[in-house]
Amino acid sequence: MLESKGKLNIVDESGNIVGEDFRESIHEKGLLHQEIHVWFYTIQREVIFQHRAKDKDTYPDLLDATVGGHVEIGMDYLQTALKETSEETGISLAQGDLVFLQTVRKKDQDSVTGKTNNAIRAIYLYRHDGEINELKPEKGKIIGFEAWPFERLLNLSEQEKKRFIPYIVNAELPLVLKEIIKYC
Template sequence: MRDEIGQSPEEIFDVVDDHDCVVGSLSREAIHEQGLKHRAVHIFWLRADGLLCLQRRSYAKDKSPGLISTSCAGHLDSGETYLKAAVREFREEMGIAIMNEQLLEIDYVPAHCRLGNEFVRVYLLRGDFTCRLHKPEVDSVLWRTPR
């Protein structure tokens, strides 16, 4: 069960091998403590006026509190697909329900110890939506012109 900031040490994630194939599942806490490979998603949200949404993470987060990040990011729950996780995370963090078809996969980042041992699929979302931020999880958003 997730707490109010969208994380719980008891959350169960899939553990993956060097080829991003599931080899088991463990708690969020165990995966991070042991430095095991697992999965995550990131979304870049671009409005029609060309501005890019960046998120300031909640200061209560256990990883990178208060730092600027992509529009939305999160781990995959055990058994969840990358796309399903992206849709879920965007709804949880931004308060906006989107459809799979609205997301365009723009990158796939292999797991590396310097990047949290996460395989990451990166998506682009285009559109004008009204945010309803989940304040315990997201401190604020900033709109910037991509360079």
Template sequence: MDELIDILDEHGNPTGQSCLKSEAHRKGLFHPTIHVWFYTAEGEILFQKRAHDKDTFPSLWDVSVAGHIGAGEDILIAAVREIEEEIGLSVSSSDLERIGVFRSMHKHAETLIDNEFHHNFLCELKIPLEKLSRQESEVDDLQLIPIDVFKEKVEQGKFEGFVPHEKPYYQEILNAISKKLKA
């Protein structure tokens, strides 16, 4: 779905301009997104398998919930909205722990350049996987993966089947989840 999004400069600062998401992707304009990483008290991370017909990284395992922030939309409101849309889970903004903003640049084609600043959050998943309801147009599957299993993949740089985020990005996420599990 095409939507109006705000445009950022290369440092993540608002430019005061907005445009359709398709135009931002065509021109490689930076824009904000949310990433929400769900983890369980048992030390598992929730991954979503991106829909097979997505323009970017189809059928690859990715962050639990991700999405674009609408023009003028509050970041936390966008995160709560995307969680509800993609996995059918209602959470409060107070359930989300902000863990940083990460710059991401992926050139998929000459006319599809995805330059984003991911606003990342953690949230504990307190219900069974079977209780989640995936948005079929966005998500083909959901899976819990033990943190140790994923940590080993990241350390070895083996991202086969996963969205190829940069290794430092995945390491930051794993460190933040590990801290929560030790708390």
């Protein structure tokens, strides 16, 4: 992901660029911006999650989509998805490797840091045919990766749900699972 010192585009509800500001300021003010998520799944019917570093400025030490990032100035969703996948997992993909799922509008507040993530997010899927230990976590940003079976994800206990970013487990994961199940 982009460092706190970097600037991002501010967008309107239609995704039109209306300004720019620093990433940190965008999250403090709850300004609308663009993000991507790439969800890795396996033929063994597992979803691979990223375990966020303990010092992340939003949702530290929680499980998140396999890859996530902000769309930088001058880039589009797909370019960002490919770039972030390489940076966060060490896997280089081509455009045709990703399946576009949909774009969602989401706004939530981190109860730990108080920051608001107000974004239009493009969601992509990728079938990872390798081993989870082939993924190389981006140093300082990701602790590691965890593979969870579909069946377990469909029946998470309240305690297990606390390991995930709330929006992920309550809204995005059900959408992603519904689609991934079609491919397995």
